[in-house]
Amino acid sequence: MTLTNEIVKQKLKEKFGEEITEWEEGYGLLSCKVPNALNLKVLQFLHDDDNLQFGFLTDICAVHYPEKTGEELAVVYHLHNLPQNIRLRLKVYADIKKPEVYTATSLFPGANWMERETYDFYGVLFLGHPDLRRILNVEEMDYFPMRKEFPLEDQSRIDKDDDMFGRGGSFS
Amino acid sequence: MSETAVTQHIPLASDSLQKETTTMNLGPTHPATHGVFQNILELSGEKILNAEQTVGYIHRAFEKLAERRPLYQITTLTDRLNYCSSPINNMGWHLTCEKLLGVKTPKRVDYLRVIIMELARMSDHIICNSIVGVDTGAFTGFLYVMQYRELIYEIYEEVCGSRLTTNMGRIGGFERNFNDIAFQKLEKFIAEFPAGWQEFENLFNRSRIFMERTQGGGPLSAEMALKYSVTGPNLRAAGVDYDVRVAQPYSSYEDFDFKIPVGTTGDNYDRFMVRNGEMWESLSIIKQAYQKVQEFKGTEADVFHADAPEYYLPEKKDVYTKMEALIWHFKIVMGEIEIPKGEVYHAVEGGNGELGFYLISDGGRTPYRLHFRRPCFIYYQVYKEIVKGSMLSDAIVTLSSLNLIAGEMDA
Amino acid sequence: MSDIIYTGRPVRFNNKVKTVEAPPGIEGEGFFVTKLSEVVGLGRKNSLWPLPFATSCCGIEFMATMASHYDLARFGSERVGFSPRQCDLLMVMGTIAKKMGPVLKQVYLQMAEPRWVIAVGACASSGGIFDTYSVLQGIDQVIPVDVYVPGCPPRPEAILDGFMKIQDLVGAESIRRRGSPQYTALLGEYGIQ
Numbered sequence: 017m018t019l020t021n022e023i024v025k026q027k028l029k030e031k032f033g034e035e036i037t038e039w040e041e042g043y044g045l046l047s048c049k050v051p052n053a054l055n056l057k058v059l060q061f062l063h064d065d066d067n068l069q070f071g072f073l074t075d076i077c078a079v080h081y082p083e084k085t086g087e088e089l090a091v092v093y094h095l096h097n098l099p100q101n102i103r104l105r106l107k108v109y110a111d112i113k114k115p116e117v118y119t120a121t122s123l124f125p126g127a128n129w130m131e132r133e134t135y136d137f138y139g140v141l142f143l144g145h146p147d148l149r150r151i152l153n154v155e156e157m158d159y160f161p162m163r164k165e166f167p168l169e170d171q172s173r174i175d176k177d178d179d180m181f182g183r184g185g186s187f188s
Numbered sequence: 189m190s191e192t193a194v195t196q197h198i199p200l201a202s203d204s205l206q207k208e209t210t211t212m213n214l215g216p217t218h219p220a221t222h223g224v225f226q227n228i229l230e231l232s233g234e235k236i237l238n239a240e241q242t243v244g245y246i247h248r249a250f251e252k253l254a255e256r257r258p259l260y261q262i263t264t265l266t267d268r269l270n271y272c273s274s275p276i277n278n279m280g281w282h283l284t285c286e287k288l289l290g291v292k293t294p295k296r297v298d299y300l301r302v303i304i305m306e307l308a309r310m311s312d313h314i315i316c317n318s319i320v321g322v323d324t325g326a327f328t329g330f331l332y333v334m335q336y337r338e339l340i341y342e343i344y345e346e347v348c349g350s351r352l353t354t355n356m357g358r359i360g361g362f363e364r365n366f367n368d369i370a371f372q373k374l375e376k377f378i379a380e381f382p383a384g385w386q387e388f389e390n391l392f393n394r395s396r397i398f399m400e401r402t403q404g405g406g407p408l409s410a411e412m413a414l415k416y417s418v419t420g421p422n423l424r425a426a427g428v429d430y431d432v433r434v435a436q437p438y439s440s441y442e443d444f445d446f447k448i449p450v451g452t453t454g455d456n457y458d459r460f461m462v463r464n465g466e467m468w469e470s471l472s473i474i475k476q477a478y479q480k481v482q483e484f485k486g487t488e489a490d491v492f493h494a495d496a497p498e499y500y501l502p503e504k505k506d507v508y509t510k511m512e513a514l515i516w517h518f519k520i521v522m523g524e525i526e527i528p529k530g531e532v533y534h535a536v537e538g539g540n541g542e543l544g545f546y547l548i549s550d551g552g553r554t555p556y557r558l559h560f561r562r563p564c565f566i567y568y569q570v571y572k573e574i575v576k577g578s579m580l581s582d583a584i585v586t587l588s589s590l591n592l593i594a595g596e597m598d599a
Numbered sequence: 600m601s602d603i604i605y606t607g608r609p610v611r612f613n614n615k616v617k618t619v620e621a622p623p624g625i626e627g628e629g630f631f632v633t634k635l636s637e638v639v640g641l642g643r644k645n646s647l648w649p650l651p652f653a654t655s656c657c658g659i660e661f662m663a664t665m666a667s668h669y670d671l672a673r674f675g676s677e678r679v680g681f682s683p684r685q686c687d688l689l690m691v692m693g694t695i696a697k698k699m700g701p702v703l704k705q706v707y708l709q710m711a712e713p714r715w716v717i718a719v720g721a722c723a724s725s726g727g728i729f730d731t732y733s734v735l736q737g738i739d740q741v742i743p744v745d746v747y748v749p750g751c752p753p754r755p756e757a758i759l760d761g762f763m764k765i766q767d768l769v770g771a772e773s774i775r776r777r778g779s780p781q782y783t784a785l786l787g788e789y790g791i792q
Contacts, residue, residue, distance in 0.1 A: 042530050042531055042532065043287055043288075043530070043532045043533075045532075045533060047531070071414060072414055072417065073417050074417065074535075074542070074544065074561060075417075075544060075546065075559070075561040075566075077546060077559040077561075079548060079556075079557045080557075092546070094533060094544070094546070094561070098414075098428070098430055098435075101435050101436070103533070105531075105533065124415060124417065125415050125416055125569070126415060126416040126417035126418075126566055126569060126570075127417075128569055129565065129566065129568075129569050130417075130566065133565070137251070150244075151243060151244055152243065152244035152247040152598055152599075152733075153244060153247060153698075153733060154244075154697055154698050154733075161249070161252060161732055161733075162251060162252055166732075167732075168249070168252050168253060168255075168256055168730070168731055168732065169730050169731065169732065170730075170731070170732045170736070171732075173736065215702070216699065216702050217652060217681075217702060217706060218681070219681035223654070223655075223658075224654050224699060244696070244698055245654070245696055245698050245699045245702070246654050246655055246693070246694055246696050246699065247696050247698065247733045248694055248696065248729045248731060248733065248734050249729070249731035249732060249733050249734070252731060252732075253729070253731060264728065265728075267656075268655065268656055271655060271656035271659055272659060315659075315662075330666075331666055331667050334662070334663065334666035334667065334668070335666070335667065335668060337663065337666075338663070338666075338668045341663075351660070351663075351752075351754065352656055352659055352660055352752050353656055353751060353752060594654065594655060595655045595656065598696075
């Protein structure tokens with residue numbers, strides 16, 4: 017049978033019930049929120065189930081929502097079912113004080129570097145990752161640059177005149 | 189210098205001359221690595237037993253920059269992702285914005301976009317295949333076919349003014365109509381390219397030396413490719429026919445008739461041949477698109493952008509004479525346009541695979557979060573697996589046949 | 600210059616060969632007296648061996664410059680080398696991130712005197728459009744630069760123009776420059792002995 021968003025949603029609801037919340041279907045792509053502890057189980061179910069077969073991990077990234085206390089860091093998985101051509105988006109939230117998420121590398125080896133990049137930018141610790149260290153930034157960096165509180169520019173420059181660059185005021 | 193990747197010496201058999209492997213640094217600056225990425229290799233003689241990659245030598249913080257810039261200014265960032273085929277990145281970004289904003293482009297715009305994207309794909313593959321030739325020692329092929337890249341650059345210049353980092357097009361279409369000179373240059377390219385590329389293929393495709401050099405090197409099986417989320421010509425050489433242009437057609441690709449070349453073993457030779465095949469298919473798509481564009485006559489032939497005044501800069505003569513145009517111009521340039529809240533993921537088939545844009549907007553001037561799904565970054569992980577057990581010189585050819593563009597890898 | 604025509608074979612060759620102008624000097628039968636720095640400069644500038652340190656987009660424009668349409672080889676730099684020990688001119692093309700800075704400095708240190716540096720592109724000159732935490736804002740933070748070529752990316756003609764300016768610098772350089780206190784002070788600013 018051809019897979020549609022409805023069938024995917026129904027199958028996930030059958031298996032996980034009310035654990036998966038915040039169903040959205042923006043721009044044709046089904047998206048849902050998965051509790052932190054269940055992310056690997058949901059990914060495994062989506063991968064192994066004969067009807068669902070989401071065997072291709074398109075991307076993993078993270079988003080920082082500073083105002084959502086308790087759930088500041090969101091890890092977003094994009095999955096793709098190649099034979100049936102259906103995409104799915106899963107969101108897993110983690111507290112910024114304890115940003116731990118189970119790794120997907122056992123299921124998708126390609127998640128290795130995607131999770132390293134997420135760790136590098138946001139500080140999300142992936143439990144069980146074989147080699148979690150920074151990948152794009154310098155090793156000695158001690159902060160996670162993509163979080164909203166950190167600035168874009170290098171703060172140690174002394175030769176830039178902020179007023180001339182329009183940065184002195186509040187235009188941002 | 190930050191030594192990020194440190195490998196352990198692997199002990200060898202007790203009766204061998206070396207007691208353990210030699211560590212060799214195929215460092216960030218190396219004539220064979222076309223771009224800055226590092227490989228630390230554990231060698232037993234010339235055979236590679238382990239490889240560790242380090243990337244990030246050209247990390248320019250695109251995603252953080254994008255949170256500061258309104259939608260138009262992000263086009264210049266996307267240019268510099270895969271800089272060998274920057275129009276594809278630009279069009280991909282504009283398509284993502286159009287998906288978010290709900291702008292529908294007319295057919296003529298779609299066909300013109302297809303022409304430009306396929307030219308960019310050809311220019312990317314020209315570089316890749318000729319550099320594979322250079323790495324096996326055949327420098328002449330590279331010099332001959334770079335001339336076709338100059339012809340493609342001339343077409344870009346006619347349309348947008350720039351050669352390499354094109355910043356081409358706008359949300360909803362193009363900034364100016366393609367004039368007659370652009371079409372003449374396109375016809376010249378269509379006329380001259382087949383003979384030149386045929387000559388290149390005659391030198392390489394069935395050359396005994398090249399075949400023996402590349403066949404069997406860096407084999408990538410289909411299951412490994414899918415598990416490592418490889419896309420693009422590398423995946424197609426492994427045997428999986430996944431192409432975003434066919435799976436989720438964008439910009440009216442469903443109106444065109446083209447084939448997808450697929451390989452069998454995924455070794456260097458298959459990747460080379462798949463890229464060759466894709467270039468011929470791209471040429472056929474360009475011819476079909478050009479024919480379709482010429483069928484628009486009269487006022488329809490003047491359409492080069494969608495009718496979306498909120499997002500598309502009005503013409504200067506209107507800005508100076510009409511009030512609404514002045515207000516739209518001001519709002520668009522200052523970035524005060526209304527962007528709906530929402531999340532959108534859009535993917536296009538870049539030169540290296542599925543180039544995805546994940547855009548989260550909170551209704552403000554700039555994106556809340558923009559993430560680029562970069563194919564080169566994701567499939568460089570698989571290099572470690574496919575190079576184990578091969579000789580050093582084959583590893584070099586494998587590296588260049590994967591077509592790694594450092595700008596896309598590090599962003 | 601040469602108007603000898605070989606008969607019997609239709610050979611086309613370049614009749615309009617331009618030779619390099621001789622430096623000012625005193626000429627006689629069998630001898631030519633001029634300053635040593637002139638002759639050395641003339642030789643050096645027409646046979647520079649560049650090291651293309653190509654990191655990103657400007658590297659692709661450099662490939663176009665090296666190819667037959669714009670052809671850097673007619674300026675004497677036919678042989679591009681990749682070993683800093685063998686090259687005179689370090690052409691830095693593309694963005695240099697902070698991770699790459701020490702690598703660039705190491706490559707520069709390995710070059711033997713006399714050495715020149717050309718910063719091609721906006722990113723190498725000043726950081727370019729990437730005013731971020733991870734990009735070095737200009738390579739002159741780590742190595743001394745002789746010529747800056749602006750552009751993003753600069754057209755091949757601009758790269759050739761920068762190269763010709765380097766040739767002017769090379770031709771006019773004094774023999775004693777590399778040992779002079781000003782040069783030592785310049786390198787001292789970068790922490791190079």
